[in-house]
């Protein structure tokens with residue numbers, strides 16, 4: 084059984100201001116198996132975040148359904164950890180308290196929270212920064228805290244919506260490598276939204292290329308490149324060329340600002 088099953092999902096938003104309907108997603112069917120790393124790739128506005136938000140349970144499909152481990156998703160749950168573009172940390176709490184925030188909500192004792200936090204702080208490479216506050220850390224370090232916070236919940240699935248989008252190129256590549264390492268150690272299922280073909284090909288076991296709005300799955304591409312991935316290899320560039328050819332008509336349709 085697939086960990087995530089998206090079955091004939093469509094989503095129409097009502098634009099109240101303009102009194103029109105916006106068809107964001109049209110009949111998406113997609114399954115993500117356990118321990119897969121799926122990257123959702125497509126032009127701006129094609130519905131990547133909307134699809135992600137439905138897996139998270141923040142949005143409901145207009146038709147169709149999403150299941151995680153066979154359960155129909157109707158609301159957010161601890162089986163799905165979220166990492167957003169900005170880490171949204173609690174500025175008044177030190178790193179370790181941010182990482183263990185879920186346990187605080189569940190009423191766990193301080194010692195237990197501290198011990199649990201340390202394991203994930205070490206995993207994301209923040210050892211030594213346990214008592215720093217978010218304002219004392221770089222953007223990349225804040226994102227590591229956000230990832231550690233999601234991992235601590237030990238979710239079935241981690242949902243990441245452009246988590247490295249605000250980082251500079253070098254930091255972004257470092258974080259991509261670390262994320263692959265964490266995923267390999269932690270062995271979980273990840274759905275990762277990105278605009279970047281290189282990022283999708285560096286990370287994913289699969290890349291779902293989406294069409295411009297209304298979003299559909301244009302092609303689901305298994306990525307069998309060896310790791311660590313070499314972004315200069317001929318095979319990497321063959322797949323990249325293929326994805327560009329899939330996206331080219333979409334970019335024209337969605338307008339000149341559609342992809343970076």
Ligand SMILES: Nc1ncnc2c1ncn2[C@@H]1O[C@H](COP(=O)(O)OP(=O)(O)OP(=O)(O)O)[C@@H](O)[C@H]1O
Nearest residue numbers: 096097105107126127128129130131132133134296
């Ligand atoms: N709450 C909402 N109300 C109305 N329209 C919405 C809402 N959320 C999303 N949309 C519309 O649905 C479409 C898909 O949006 P979504 O944010 O999912 O795209 P995206 O692919 O994640 O875009 P980007 O890459 O730019 O973040 C867009 O046209 C957007 O304007």
